[in-house]
Amino acid sequence: MSALDQPPGAFRARARDALAAERMQAALDSSTLRLYDHRVAAWDGLGDVEALRETARRIREGTLARLDDHLEAFADAVEARGGTVFFARTAEEARAYVVDVCTRAGARLAVKSKSMLSEEIGLNAALEAAGVHAVETDLGEYLLQLAGKHPAHIVAPAIELTKEDCAELLSRAGGVSVEPELEALTAAARAQLREAFKTADVGITGANFAVAETGSICLVTNEGNGRLVSSLPRVCISLLGMERVVPTTAELAILLRLLARSGTGQPLTVYTTLLTGPRREGEEDGPEESHVVIIDNGRTNLLRGRYRTMLSCIRCGACLNTCPIYRRAGGNAYSDVYSGPMGAVLLPLLVGLRQAPALPHASSLCGACTAACPVKIPLHELLLDLRRDLVAEGVASRRERLAFALWSLAWSRPWGYRLATSAARLGQRFGALAGPGRVWASAGRALPRLARRRYRDVRR
Amino acid sequence: MRVQLFATCLGDLVLPEAVADAEALLRGAGHEVVFPAGQVCCGQPAFNAGHRRAAARVARTFVRAFSRELPVVVPSGSCATMLSHCLPELLGVEPYEVYELSAFLAGTALPRLNDGRTIAYHDSCHMLRELGISDQPRALLEASGATLVALRRPDLCCGFGGTFSVRQPEISVAMADDKLGDAAAVAAEVLVTADPGCLVHLRARAEQAGGPRVVHLATALARGIDA
Numbered sequence: 001m002s003a004l005d006q007p008p009g010a011f012r013a014r015a016r017d018a019l020a021a022e023r024m025q026a027a028l029d030s031s032t033l034r035l036y037d038h039r040v041a042a043w044d045g046l047g048d049v050e051a052l053r054e055t056a057r058r059i060r061e062g063t064l065a066r067l068d069d070h071l072e073a074f075a076d077a078v079e080a081r082g083g084t085v086f087f088a089r090t091a092e093e094a095r096a097y098v099v100d101v102c103t104r105a106g107a108r109l110a111v112k113s114k115s116m117l118s119e120e121i122g123l124n125a126a127l128e129a130a131g132v133h134a135v136e137t138d139l140g141e142y143l144l145q146l147a148g149k150h151p152a153h154i155v156a157p158a159i160e161l162t163k164e165d166c167a168e169l170l171s172r173a174g175g176v177s178v179e180p181e182l183e184a185l186t187a188a189a190r191a192q193l194r195e196a197f198k199t200a201d202v203g204i205t206g207a208n209f210a211v212a213e214t215g216s217i218c219l220v221t222n223e224g225n226g227r228l229v230s231s232l233p234r235v236c237i238s239l240l241g242m243e244r245v246v247p248t249t250a251e252l253a254i255l256l257r258l259l260a261r262s263g264t265g266q267p268l269t270v271y272t273t274l275l276t277g278p279r280r281e282g283e284e285d286g287p288e289e290s291h292v293v294i295i296d297n298g299r300t301n302l303l304r305g306r307y308r309t310m311l312s313c314i315r316c317g318a319c320l321n322t323c324p325i326y327r328r329a330g331g332n333a334y335s336d337v338y339s340g341p342m343g344a345v346l347l348p349l350l351v352g353l354r355q356a357p358a359l360p361h362a363s364s365l366c367g368a369c370t371a372a373c374p375v376k377i378p379l380h381e382l383l384l385d386l387r388r389d390l391v392a393e394g395v396a397s398r399r400e401r402l403a404f405a406l407w408s409l410a411w412s413r414p415w416g417y418r419l420a421t422s423a424a425r426l427g428q429r430f431g432a433l434a435g436p437g438r439v440w441a442s443a444g445r446a447l448p449r450l451a452r453r454r455y456r457d458v459r460r
Numbered sequence: 461m462r463v464q465l466f467a468t469c470l471g472d473l474v475l476p477e478a479v480a481d482a483e484a485l486l487r488g489a490g491h492e493v494v495f496p497a498g499q500v501c502c503g504q505p506a507f508n509a510g511h512r513r514a515a516a517r518v519a520r521t522f523v524r525a526f527s528r529e530l531p532v533v534v535p536s537g538s539c540a541t542m543l544s545h546c547l548p549e550l551l552g553v554e555p556y557e558v559y560e561l562s563a564f565l566a567g568t569a570l571p572r573l574n575d576g577r578t579i580a581y582h583d584s585c586h587m588l589r590e591l592g593i594s595d596q597p598r599a600l601l602e603a604s605g606a607t608l609v610a611l612r613r614p615d616l617c618c619g620f621g622g623t624f625s626v627r628q629p630e631i632s633v634a635m636a637d638d639k640l641g642d643a644a645a646v647a648a649e650v651l652v653t654a655d656p657g658c659l660v661h662l663r664a665r666a667e668q669a670g671g672p673r674v675v676h677l678a679t680a681l682a683r684g685i686d687a
Binding site for chain 2 (some may be wrong): 011012329360361363365367368371387396400404407408409414421440443445447449453
C-alpha cells in the first residue's frame with residue numbers, strides 16, 4: 001500500500017478526529033478564511049481575471065496535448081547546460097535514483113526545500129534507510145518533520161499548527177525555550193537550519209514549473225530556503241512532476257501572475273528562483289552537479305481521456321482554501337500528501353478508484369473549488385465523473401447499487417412513487433432506527449418529517 | 461403566462477406548504493399554473509451519487525409528465541440545475557425551458573409582508589454557481605420590505621450535498637453549524653433559502669442544536685417570514 005492509498009472509512013474517521021481537535025479547528029478556520037480573502041482581493045486587483053484564467057487554462061491544456069515534445073525539449077535543454085535528466089516511471093524508480101546520486105556523492109546529510117512530490121514518492125524514508133539524513137528547510141515542513149506529521153495543505157503544510165504548537169516543537173528541537181511569537185519562531189528555526197545548510201552534501205528541491213525552452217526549474221518560495229538548498233550543497237537534485245512543464249518563459253510569466261495570487265494572495269512570492277544547470281565557469285556559487293528527476297508515477301494514466309485536465313493543476317491551494325469540507329475535515333483526512341478538492345480528484349486517478357473509493361464522495365459538489373481554480377479545472381464535475389466510474393466499475397458497494405436500483409424502480413412511475421412514499425410515511429417513526437435515517441440522525445439532526453399530505457394530494 | 465409547476469420530491473413530500481406558496485406567488489403575478497399529475501423527481505439524488513442508470517429511470521418521469529410547450533418553474537435551485545444542465549445529456553433529449561422560481565418572478569411587485577424584518581439569505585450552491593442566480597432572490601426579499609444582512613460567506617455550502625449528508629454526517633453537520641452560526645452572528649431573524657435540500661438539512665440541525673429559523677424563499681415572499 002502506498003502513502004496515497006485511502007481505505008474506504010479513512011476519510012470519515014480522520015475527519016471526525018479533526019472535528020474533535022479544537023486547536024486545529026481554530027487554526028484551520030482562521031488560516032483558510034484569511035487565504036481565501038487574500039485570493040479574492042488579489043484576483044480583484046488583476047482587472048480581467050477571467051481572461052487571465054482562460055489564457056492560463058489554454059496554456060496548460062495546450063502543453064499537455066503535446067507533453068512528450070515539451071518534455072523532450074526540456075530534457076535536451078537541461079543536458080545542453082550540463083545537467084542530468086532521469087525519467088522515473090514510478091515512485092520506486094525515482095527514490096532509487098535519488099538515493100543513488102546521494103550515495104555516489106558520499107552524502108550523509110541532505111537539505112530539502114518544499115516538495116509535495118517528495119512526499120508523494122516517500123523520499124525521506126528511503127533516504128534515511130540509505131543512511132542519508134534529510135532535513136526539511138521549509139519552515140512548515142521542518143515543523144512537521146519535528147512533529148512526525150505529514151503536510152495538511154499543499155502550500156501551507158503546517159496550516160493546522162498554532163504558533164503555540166510551533167514554539168513547543170522548536171523549543172524541544174533547540175533545547176531552549178522559544179516564545180510563541182512569529183519573530184522568535186522564525187529566528188529559532190533559522191538558527192537550527194543554518195548548520196544543516198552549511199554542512200549538507202546534497203540539496204533536494206521540488207519544482208513549481210520547468211521551462212522547456214531554457215531547461216530551467218522554477219521555484220517559488222517565501223523563505224529563500226529554496227535558494228540555499230539549490231546553491232550551497234555540491235549536488236542539487238530537483239524533483240519534477242512530468243506535467244509541470246511550460247514551453248517558454250513567456251508562458252511561465254503568465255502562470256506566475258496567477259500562482260501566488262491564487263494561493264496566498266501575493267502578487268509574487270518573495271523569491272522566484274530559476275535553476276538552470278550546474279555552476280558554470282566563472283560563476284561564484286551553485287552546485288557542481290545538477291539533476292532533474294522527471295516523475296510519472298501514474299500521471300500517464302490521465303494523459304489520454306477526460307481526466308487529463310487534472311494535470312493542469314499548478315498546486316496553488318486555492319481549492320483547499322475555499323472548500324467548506326477541507327476547512328473542517330483538515331488535510332490529512334484526504335491523505336498524507338494531497339488534500340482538498342484537488343486531492344480528492346487526483347489521488348483516485350493516480351492510485352486507482354479501488355485504492356481511494358471514498359474520496360470522490362468527500363465533497364458536497366458545491367463547486368466552490370471550480371470557481372476558485374486559476375486554470376479552470378472543473379473539479380466538482382470531475383468528482384461527479386469519478387462517482388459515475390465508481391458505479392460503472394463496480395467499486396461502489398452492492399448494497400448501495402441495490403438501494404438505488406430499487407429506489408429508481410419504485411420512483412419510475414407516479415403510482416410507484418405514491419405507493420413507496422405512503423409506505424415511507426407509515427414507517428417514518430422508525431426512520432432513525434436503521435439505514436440512512438440512522439446515520440442522518442446520529443450526527444445530531446432531527447429526522448425530517450414527511451408531510452401528512454403530499455402537495456399533489458393537497459392540490460387535488 | 462401559462463407555466464408548469466414542478467414541486468420536486470422534497471417539496472411534494474416534506475415541504476408542501478412551500479410549494480403551495482410558490483404556486484400562490486405565480487398566480488399572484490398573473491400566471492396560470494398547470495401541475496402535471498405524473499411528476500415525480502428529477503433523479504438528482506442518484507445522478508449526484510454516480511448512479512446514472514437509476515437517475516435516468518427516474519428522470520424519464522419528468523419527460524413523460526412535462527411539455528416543452530410551456531415553461532417549467534421550480535422552487536428549488538438544485539432541481540432546476542439538474543433539469544436544465546444535466547437531464548438533456550443524461551437522457552439524450554432536447555432541453556426544456558426551466559426557471560428557478562425567483563429568477564422567473566424577478567421584478568414582480570410583492571406585498572410588503574416583511575417590513576422592518578432582518579433576513580439573511582443563503583445562496584444554494586447550484587443555484588449560485590451553475591445557474592448564476594444570486595441577485596433575484598435578494599431583490600425579491602427586499603421588495604417584500606425586508607432588510608438583508610450579508611452572511612460572512614454567503615456562498616459557503618451548508619453541508620447538505622445529497623448523499624454527502626449521510627456519507628459524511630459529521631462534516632455535513634459541522635458545515636450546517638457554520639452556516640447557522642454565520643446567520644446568528646449577523647443577528648438575522650431568519651435564514652432564507654430557495655433550496656428544499658439546504659432547508660431540510662439546516663432546519664433539522666437547528667431543531668436539535670438551536671439556531672435561527674430556516675424559511676423557504678417562496679414562503680417568505682407569499683406569507684411572510686412568520687408563516
